[in-house]
Amino acid sequence: MAMKLDEDEGITMSQPKMTDVAKLAGVSPTTVSRVINRRGYLSAKTINKVEAAMHQLNYRPNTVARQLQSQKTMTIGVLVPTVANPFFGELTFQLEHYLFNAGFKVLVGNAENDIGKERRYLQQLLARQVDGLVIATHNHQQQIPEYQNANLPIVSIDRYLRATIPNVSSDNYAGGRLATEELIRRGAVHIIHTDSVERFNKRDYLRQQAYQDVMREHGLTPVTYKIDFNSRPDRLQAFFNRIFDEHPEVDAFFTSNDMDAIQLLQVARQRGIAVPDQLQVIGYDGVPTTTQIVPELSTIVQPLDEMAKTAVDLLQREIRGDQVAGSHKLPVKLRVSGSLR
Amino acid sequence: MAMKLDEDEGITMSQPKMTDVAKLAGVSPTTVSRVINRRGYLSAKTINKVEAAMHQLNYRPNTVARQLQSQKTMTIGVLVPTVANPFFGELTFQLEHYLFNAGFKVLVGNAENDIGKERRYLQQLLARQVDGLVIATHNHQQQIPEYQNANLPIVSIDRYLRATIPNVSSDNYAGGRLATEELIRRGAVHIIHTDSVERFNKRDYLRQQAYQDVMREHGLTPVTYKIDFNSRPDRLQAFFNRIFDEHPEVDAFFTSNDMDAIQLLQVARQRGIAVPDQLQVIGYDGVPTTTQIVPELSTIVQPLDEMAKTAVDLLQREIRGDQVAGSHKLPVKLRVSGSLR
DNA sequence: GTGAAAGCGCTAACAG
DNA sequence: CTGTTAGCGCTTTCAC
Numbered sequence: 148m149a150m151k152l153d154e155d156e157g158i159t160m161s162q163p164k165m166t167d168v169a170k171l172a173g174v175s176p177t178t179v180s181r182v183i184n185r186r187g188y189l190s191a192k193t194i195n196k197v198e199a200a201m202h203q204l205n206y207r208p209n210t211v212a213r214q215l216q217s218q219k220t221m222t223i224g225v226l227v228p229t230v231a232n233p234f235f236g237e238l239t240f241q242l243e244h245y246l247f248n249a250g251f252k253v254l255v256g257n258a259e260n261d262i263g264k265e266r267r268y269l270q271q272l273l274a275r276q277v278d279g280l281v282i283a284t285h286n287h288q289q290q291i292p293e294y295q296n297a298n299l300p301i302v303s304i305d306r307y308l309r310a311t312i313p314n315v316s317s318d319n320y321a322g323g324r325l326a327t328e329e330l331i332r333r334g335a336v337h338i339i340h341t342d343s344v345e346r347f348n349k350r351d352y353l354r355q356q357a358y359q360d361v362m363r364e365h366g367l368t369p370v371t372y373k374i375d376f377n378s379r380p381d382r383l384q385a386f387f388n389r390i391f392d393e394h395p396e397v398d399a400f401f402t403s404n405d406m407d408a409i410q411l412l413q414v415a416r417q418r419g420i421a422v423p424d425q426l427q428v429i430g431y432d433g434v435p436t437t438t439q440i441v442p443e444l445s446t447i448v449q450p451l452d453e454m455a456k457t458a459v460d461l462l463q464r465e466i467r468g469d470q471v472a473g474s475h476k477l478p479v480k481l482r483v484s485g486s487l488r
Numbered sequence: 489m490a491m492k493l494d495e496d497e498g499i500t501m502s503q504p505k506m507t508d509v510a511k512l513a514g515v516s517p518t519t520v521s522r523v524i525n526r527r528g529y530l531s532a533k534t535i536n537k538v539e540a541a542m543h544q545l546n547y548r549p550n551t552v553a554r555q556l557q558s559q560k561t562m563t564i565g566v567l568v569p570t571v572a573n574p575f576f577g578e579l580t581f582q583l584e585h586y587l588f589n590a591g592f593k594v595l596v597g598n599a600e601n602d603i604g605k606e607r608r609y610l611q612q613l614l615a616r617q618v619d620g621l622v623i624a625t626h627n628h629q630q631q632i633p634e635y636q637n638a639n640l641p642i643v644s645i646d647r648y649l650r651a652t653i654p655n656v657s658s659d660n661y662a663g664g665r666l667a668t669e670e671l672i673r674r675g676a677v678h679i680i681h682t683d684s685v686e687r688f689n690k691r692d693y694l695r696q697q698a699y700q701d702v703m704r705e706h707g708l709t710p711v712t713y714k715i716d717f718n719s720r721p722d723r724l725q726a727f728f729n730r731i732f733d734e735h736p737e738v739d740a741f742f743t744s745n746d747m748d749a750i751q752l753l754q755v756a757r758q759r760g761i762a763v764p765d766q767l768q769v770i771g772y773d774g775v776p777t778t779t780q781i782v783p784e785l786s787t788i789v790q791p792l793d794e795m796a797k798t799a800v801d802l803l804q805r806e807i808r809g810d811q812v813a814g815s816h817k818l819p820v821k822l823r824v825s826g827s828l829r
Numbered sequence: 830g831t832g833a834a835a836g837c838g839c840t841a842a843c844a845g
Numbered sequence: 846c847t848g849t850t851a852g853c854g855c856t857t858t859c860a861c
Binding site: 505517 | 841
């Protein structure tokens with residue numbers, strides 16, 4: 148029956164608040180607040196009384212009220228194209244992991260490559276609902292004015308937003324060089340690079356730039372195809388089939404992400420092209436989940452773990468008031484597997 | 489220079505509030521509030537003045553203050569094992585999609601199969617920081633007392649939490665039957681079922697139950713192996729190798745999820761077992777991303793889209809005060825592909 | 830050691 | 846059509 152106490156007293160009562168606890172414990176709300184926050188001098192007796200009362204009422208301090216008072220939400224907004232994509236799923240996971248350890252919660256939004264949705268998220272989140280923002284979407288920043296006059300700590304992932312917004316990415320230039328040089332070293336000559344169309348700034352073209360530089364240094368002709376990141380599988384397959392038709396001499400691909408590389412491997416199999424003997428492939432990303440599913444794919448591994456850690460670190464510094472603009476590049480490494488000979 | 493107005497006035501000013509707008513527009517805060525919320529009668533002139541002032545100050549109403557006043561956060565907490573897993577990534581995506589359309593934001597937490605972390609999330613979120621919760625984690629609910637006295641709308645996904653908490657799942661029994669019957673129909677006799685160890689309630693055993701029922705109906709001997717959902721790839725491979733060693737006669741598998749099925753296919757390839765000629769495989773989940781990556785896998789497709797929609801619908805009804813307990817099962821379908829002969 | 834009063838930014842109730 | 850007042854639940858001065 149003692150166990151029923153809460154219900155007896157509380158079944159009709161809405162959520163208890165501080166004054167309820169204070170009344171039950173026979174102290175003032177201020178004292179209850181002090182006990183919760185362990186602030187100031189308190190007698191052991193008072194602490195016990197208050198804690199007993201809180202327990203009895205199953206009291207939880209109202210987070211929103213504390214947020215209003217403290218002017219902090221301890222929440223970070225994370226905007227990605229979609230967490231359904233393994234890359235952004237892993238990124239979101241890593242961000243949440245580090246943010247949680249730093250005391251923050253995560254509000255996620257899938258922009259779904261919809262500029263309108265991204266803007267609506269920004270409008271809501273910029274209204275002091277979060278203490279900061281991590282932006283990993285792909286939409287054209289110039290169509291999203293909110294980024295220009297945003298007055299909140301922001302970190303972008305692998306994307307240029309504004310001079311004063313720090314950006315975290317893998318070392319795209321090094322990755323592009325690494326992939327291209329490796330393919331050449333292994334005998335490839337007709338190497339095609341596929342890249343995303345969603346790049347709107349020179350700083351976002353570094354993989355392609357590296358590929359072209361390396362090709363030219365070796366006296367080879369660079370060929371780059373642009374892929375729409377949103378392409379459904381069937382359109383992707385048609386896309387790769389077209390490349391094979393237009394370039395029957397191709398003996399290697401460097402794709403801008405692993406999902407594309409995987410589609411490419413399927414098309415190659417359908418066309419009876421042997422990998423790696425006739426065709427070598429290197430992707431980009433190296434997300435653990437994808438690697439687990441398709442271990443034979445060679446790829447440039449982005450250190451998503453370190454990238455998330457860096458992003459969280461930068462964000463915390465921004466929140467503290469530091470200036471931390473600039474491009475933060477993390478080292479990549481090559482994962483050699485069955486798609487290389 | 490007119491473009492610089494904001495900065496001239498606002499560079500040193502912190503975030504403007506309603507009184508700032510009111511002062512600039514020469515009205516009371518209440519009127520500003522009315523304009524924002526389009527409530528009551530307002531003269532066109534006043535609306536214009538206020539909107540001009542809001543625009544000039546780049547004013548955004550403080551969300552937290554509104555939340556405190558309205559006693560609503562329009563935010564839903566979503567707890568999953570990890571969004572890095574394609575199944576939960578897709579689930580989270582779908583949930584966010586429907587929640588956004590219903591006006592809600594999403595706070596995600598990765599429980600990481602850590603009971604402590606799941607509890608800390610619950611303690612925080614139950615403190616009125618969200619208007620409801622979607623629980624898709626795998627931890628043992630009996631080790632998480634918060635679920636028993638949680639005083640907030642909750643929906644669970646494919647998992648029993650408490651009698652009064654509605655649960656959404658695919659029709660696991662039908663799915664188990666469908667898979668097993670299909671394998672038998674296609675000539676399999678020694679069919680092994682692998683299932684997750686993270687099932688703590690009879691209601692969570694329906695796939696296994698269906699498998700066993702069908703096997704017995706056909707005079708076959710059911711063999712179920714339990715897998716730890718968290719197993720790293722190498723441990724999973726060792727696990728499947730052990731099964732092959734212990735049951736060299738096996739000619740089909742029905743696995744409890746596609747990731748396991750994919751590892752199984754890799755082990756079969758390593759051992760030189762031909763799929764589907766020597767071994768047929770049916771997985772469970774049928775997430776679009778996974779299907780795109782491994783199209784040859786046959787599987788029972790869960791309608792994640794419909795499940796998310798249903799969960800959001802139930803949650804909204806709970807928030808309105810309706811009683812909506814019970815188990816909500818959605819129909820599955822078989823996807824036939826290369827791993828079936 | 831503890832309490833009373835003011836205020837975080839907004840909106841609902843009540844006037845006028 | 847618009848303003849004044851009070852209050853959402855908490856914390857932070859400032860007293861005592």
